[in-house]
Amino acid sequence: MTTGKELGVAVIGAGYWGPNLARNFRSSDDWELRAICDLDLDRARRVAGEHVAVTTALDEVLARDDIDAIAIATPARTHQAVALPALEAGKHVLVEKPLADSFAHGAQMVRSARERDLVLMADHTYCYTPAVLKIRELIAAGSLGDILFIDSVRINLGLIQPDVDVFWDLAPHDLSILDFILPGGLRPTGVAAHGADPLHAGRPCVGYLTLPFGDGALAHIHVNWLSPTKIRQMVIGGTRRTLVWDDLNPQQPLSVYDRGVDLAGQSTGGTDRSDATISYRLGDTWAPALPHREALGQMVTEFASSIREGRASRTDGESGLRVLSVLEATAASVRADGAFSQVEREPDLRGKVSAA
Amino acid sequence: MTTGKELGVAVIGAGYWGPNLARNFRSSDDWELRAICDLDLDRARRVAGEHVAVTTALDEVLARDDIDAIAIATPARTHQAVALPALEAGKHVLVEKPLADSFAHGAQMVRSARERDLVLMADHTYCYTPAVLKIRELIAAGSLGDILFIDSVRINLGLIQPDVDVFWDLAPHDLSILDFILPGGLRPTGVAAHGADPLHAGRPCVGYLTLPFGDGALAHIHVNWLSPTKIRQMVIGGTRRTLVWDDLNPQQPLSVYDRGVDLAGQSTGGTDRSDATISYRLGDTWAPALPHREALGQMVTEFASSIREGRASRTDGESGLRVLSVLEATAASVRADGAFSQVEREPDLRGKVSAA
């Protein structure tokens, strides 16, 4: 099925995100966009353009032999119900974030894909931006050393969503990025979350997430719908260097600081280094140039490559599942007044298909 | 004792902060600097200048009739031991922050001052900066409406202190400011704190404080010694307007945004407003001009005024005590893995002397 030059794809859902996917599949050399499926045929037609079938019936799409993969851009609560029959029909599946509306649903999808050796990929778009790709590369190359802390701020005057709180709306971006850039993926030892609903809107509009990730390191995420100013900033502190990513600064999005604290030597045999020699580095700052590439274009290319090479994609179903597990633990912690909440794991799911 | 034109003052401690206090007492019309007391006489002499006595003996200072007040700039662990005899000798007392090294010590000082109708003042210097005075004024005038959330970030590459952690080093600034600007003072319903020591320095170098303060509102403080960039920013979100204070932007330190979310009307009799009509304001921004005045000069003036008028100072001993109570609860929460910790209260101490 994947031997032809171009892979056939259908986009399910022609609402907000579907047209972006359709546009990128259409302009990709790897893909042939073959169908748009939406309950609203007019909407499907506007997205389809020429030579692309439109339908309201998922079955029709799944029955076609020239469709290798489907891309799901429907509301999260329907992801599992679309993905499972698609996988059963032997289609590779790309899913808009979040992977599903619950960990259990996501886990079903991951298991189904594994059983059939199909690619299940989460559309964690941010991970394909030039900035995040560069951050991953720098961390992997050891430029930052061991990660000590990560502080992410994602705040703006946001639409108060009717069905999700500020954690489910904004934190998936930060969590999927953490999963992508951290060498071991997103595997916190627990989650403590504090939410505030000062307007009595019925759900948290301001949220803070604390994620210890072993050996004293800590990630912290601030998401907020009530801030009059927009901030998208992530600080990643390492033993060797510290990186600051300011997503709203087009002239210098990434800054790598050769500044920090060094604890060296140790005068006693004690287990902590409280009496170690402390020194400070105050070195240069470096801002790597980034290429100008559309993230979604990179993402659909990775989807094709992972299918062709029979490997997990860089943002596979399991990464989507790890994000879901933290979101569920977040909700539990908020309910428990900020107490640390365990993060669910499915260890048996990992390892068979290794990531690129 | 306070009928004369100028009040006599002695500064105890000629190390880091004492010279600043001495300089401001000397240039004040309200004060006559009469003595510097330090165990290191040479250091005392360098600070004293002409016509000012130097001594190593606190007793000598306390015995002088022409000294109405003392200002303590010694290490925090000695504050109580200096303040109690001074109060017993009938002197008014100003104390460098934090008020004491424990809530119990601070409470002793507050009680002693109340029994003798003496002024006990915390040197919360930030509260006398033009920016914080303006914030307090705006909140008191209702310009921001009810406070919904406060987010404070105070991070930089800081000296890792040998005896205190990042909470005790940096958070007193934020806490004393909150105490000063919030109409009801610093009275959170509890504290949840998360600290990280990723360098194994023996104490938290990165810290997050969460302080719910009733009716869904939340304050959050991020303190950090490991950040390569310096940020001093506080966002104060209100029902009417939101204020952003950027302490490192000399050209526009305060910005008041007439932007926000309004929840109005309510279609059901339910207790939350999840079905209320949501609307967004996207109005102008306003940056009030601030006078150029040295905070310490304002502070010593307030010290004199509160003595002369027989009233509590704007940053009285009880405000110092409230800061201590949160710092102790912070330490307890860190020990309890981030669980909410109660904040100690001394309700009987309040009310007799009312603040200006």
Place this chain on the structure above:
Amino acid sequence: MTTGKELGVAVIGAGYWGPNLARNFRSSDDWELRAICDLDLDRARRVAGEHVAVTTALDEVLARDDIDAIAIATPARTHQAVALPALEAGKHVLVEKPLADSFAHGAQMVRSARERDLVLMADHTYCYTPAVLKIRELIAAGSLGDILFIDSVRINLGLIQPDVDVFWDLAPHDLSILDFILPGGLRPTGVAAHGADPLHAGRPCVGYLTLPFGDGALAHIHVNWLSPTKIRQMVIGGTRRTLVWDDLNPQQPLSVYDRGVDLAGQSTGGTDRSDATISYRLGDTWAPALPHREALGQMVTEFASSIREGRASRTDGESGLRVLSVLEATAASVRADGAFSQVEREPDLRGKVSAA
């Protein structure tokens, strides 16, 4: 011809700018896009979409009765050759900036339109941005007082154009904005220009324009293709307030400073005020909120309104001509080593049709 509900329009030129015009005409309630004319029919077809004619022949377009106006998006050197027959055929004409490739050509176009009472409009797109519309409004309302100086910086790493220098490439933006916001339009008493070609590219890549505009006031423009950073900033100093427009700051593009120097009183009868009392205002800063509207949409609406109301458009042919006159004087000054150069005028052209 202009009695129908929608005006018919053809876009001439389907290269870089034509598609933007076509898109805005298509989505406008005032316009019916009827034809695209380009020598490259394929390119025309891609822009045209359904129900829009494509042609390589300007004559065909001009012969159609259902086409009231044409929009010219061809290279500047062809503007006059397209505009004159269109005007002769009774069509209203919109022209991409600059109006023409010389003052003489532009003046021909302006005269032709006046003789036939047709609208000739320059597509000075920047003038229809929310920021520039607000600046014009503030100046007209007297919020800034009399204008004292204007300093505009428009620099970035730019494409070195094969046929124009940095003045003709970038300065038309600043000049058309000055023409739009200054109460009397762009009428400097002369132009001094300095250009540098340090790379020996054959034309100036760095340029400075000095434009005195009477009573001691001065405008200055810095355009630069060699700057590694991008700056788009205009400072407009007035007797009452000073405005700073930072086009690259989406969060606060306009700042109005109530700061400045006041010269009041005068102790002698002399004509200068060198002995006047000088005082300084250090008042608040105000950042007006701006609506989110696409400038091109506003521009095509203005084109329709000026046609329907039989009046000059806000950026009429004469404004385009004033920009050309300064550009020609700039070139003359550069040739004369920076000596002041006169700005050509066509006073007889003005006044008949008054601007909105």
Place this chain on the structure above:
Amino acid sequence: MTTGKELGVAVIGAGYWGPNLARNFRSSDDWELRAICDLDLDRARRVAGEHVAVTTALDEVLARDDIDAIAIATPARTHQAVALPALEAGKHVLVEKPLADSFAHGAQMVRSARERDLVLMADHTYCYTPAVLKIRELIAAGSLGDILFIDSVRINLGLIQPDVDVFWDLAPHDLSILDFILPGGLRPTGVAAHGADPLHAGRPCVGYLTLPFGDGALAHIHVNWLSPTKIRQMVIGGTRRTLVWDDLNPQQPLSVYDRGVDLAGQSTGGTDRSDATISYRLGDTWAPALPHREALGQMVTEFASSIREGRASRTDGESGLRVLSVLEATAASVRADGAFSQVEREPDLRGKVSAA
């Protein structure tokens, strides 16, 4: 006279700048501050401190054998009258900027110092800041390549001076920096200057200076007393890299951009490269760390070193003279309505004593 361990120095003038000089001489290991001379003895006493003589008589100072050098911090119009007798008395002389109130006076001072082999140094303080020292070093090392253009902006709401215009008040900073960092020093081929006095204050309050410096390169300086915002920024464009210095950004004052335009190859034998292949570099940005050192401390050290080593100082009298020559040409250009004005030279003065 200069063989002893410490050099003796007297500061002439105890007004605004004198105390800063006195403080730095006092804390220097190279110097022994021996006298303060001012017509106002009280003022002199406040600056002198212990063990330093105070006097109103310059003669007394010049007669002392233990005074090797004098530092002049009196008004510019008196510099020559103080410096000449000091040089005649065999003293080395440091002069606050500008060197003198005219080129002729400055030239007298330079000649007098040369005849006696004494050090005459201009206190161009900015040249001893870590930022400017680093810029000089980078240019000297070829990191920027050949200099193509320099654009300097130095604007703020400034005091309108009673006796000098904005050029003489602010431009000496930029000019002395250019003289310091350019390999050949400040040797423009001419000066064109435009000033505006829109408030009719009797002298230019807004000024622009254009300084071609050979082979197509250009420096431009904008000085302004009427800007509500403060900007101190210099862009130095080179063939290899471009440097931006933002003096008000403490976190990243220097940024070196590996971006730019390259013109390579040439398809014809023509003398310009208009048909050359143009390419663009879009490389990384680098922000060198700078040490924290007080400029004045470095400056007094250089004064001592140049005396001891019998060499011209890095900012010698001739550099002060070059600054004066441009300031005089500026005034001439302003009088001539912006026409290019020649810059006076004293070629015979150079070369004998070579700079470090």
